[in-house]
Amino acid sequence: MARWEPGARERLVMAAVDLFTEQGYDATTVAQIAERAGVTKSTFFRHFPDKREVLVAGQETLSRLLVEGISGAPDDAGPLDAVAAGLERASSAMGPMNREIAPRLKAAVAASAELQARDALKTVSLAAAMADALVARGVPDATAAVASELASLAFKRGYAEWSDGNRAAEDELADYTLAALDELRAASASLS
Template sequence: MPRWEPDARERFVAAALQLFSEQGYDETTVAQIADRAGLTRSTFHRHFSDKREVLAAGQETLSRLFAEGIAAAPGTATPLEAVSAGLVRASGAMTSFNREIGPRIEAVIATSAELQERALLKKVGMAAAIADALRARGVAEAVASTAAELGVLAFKEAFAAWSEGEGDELAPMAVAALDRYREAAASLG
């Protein structure tokens, strides 16, 4: 068995999702995931702290990409224009692999209250990263928090639709979703 596999993370995620679907999340062990992926447990632990982390693979990267996109937005951008730039940057990192596994991950998460709670915490973390990036641009706390939540909602909505086969590119879908949330917020009065 080779010591290093360039696609090890994807192999672990694919193997874990297969096993979770076949035998359930609780019944699946890290050793089984590693075996199914054709890799070792130590390699698994170089990529993930535990099997729950497989379901949140990429969340930290996604948060970082959001923040980078916001930071790179023009200085004249409004908070939601900056969030839109973050959506475009984060969406650009999504691959066909992400598109394929999205519904499968959601199906596994739906089977466990613990996993649902962890997924919510990851979304809170993403919103915090977005809000932090906005505050670094001088955006007031309440505006930064609100814009961050709208950004997370827009990404979640667009990613779900894209994962189910709607549209070819995620970024325009995410920006359109953010525009809908912007209009909805404006109508609140």
Template sequence: MARWEPGARERLVLAAVDLFTEQGYDATTVTQIAERAGVTKSTFFRHFPDKRELLVAGQDALSRLLAEGITEAPAGASPLQAVAAGLERASSMMGPMNRELGPRLKAAVAASAELQERDVLKQVGLATAMTEALAARGVPGPTAQLAGELGALAFKHGYARWSEADTESGLASYALAALDELRAASASLG
């Protein structure tokens, strides 16, 4: 096994998602994932504590980019304008592999209650990162929390649409369109 080849982390994620889709999450072992990725089991554990964590590979970086975008938004930006800046910044880290992974990941999550739970926790983590960044800008608590939740939902919806689209547009345009739709929907609540 060529454990010295670059891209082991990415190969592990792709192998896991494929195996989760093919045979189910519960039936997939760490050994199978490592073998499919062409690495050793110890290499797997250098990158991930367990197979469940494969689902949130990159979450810390994504949360950091969302928060950085919000922090660096212009001083006069509204909370949702700051969230839009965060979505644009985070979208910059999403490339072709992320796009390709979307539909496969969606299928794997849909087939496993444990992965659905982990996906919800990921959403909470993204919303929390945005809420904290907004609060640091002086946005009041309930407003920061609502804007953070809308941002996390916009990212989720934008990512789903982007990963299924046939165009070459980047994720940012899909995430920002989803944020605009959510803003309009929240205004219609009365």
């Protein structure tokens, strides 16, 4: 096995998603994932603590990019404009691999209660990171919480629409997440 071949992390993610889709999460072992990716089990464990964490491999990066975008928004940006900057920054990091595995990842999560729970924790964690970044900008806690939840929902909705197989290959995720945020902004305004 080619332990030191570049791209091991990405290959592990692809192998796991494929195996989870083919045979189910519970029936898939770490050894099978490593074998499919062409690496050793120890290489798997250098990248992930367990098989569940493979599906949230990019969470730390995504969280960091969202926070960077919010922190880098102009000083006069309101909370929703700041989270829009975060969505745009994070969306720019999503490429063809993310789009390719999205439907299989969605199916794997839908078929496993354990993965659904982990996916929910990921969503909560991303919203909390965005809320903290907004609070650091001086946004009141309650406002930061609402803005970060809207941004989290916008990311989820935009990602689902972007990864739909009927979209043009050159479409950018940012266009979908920002459109979803605008739609949610309008919907929340109508709640009064």
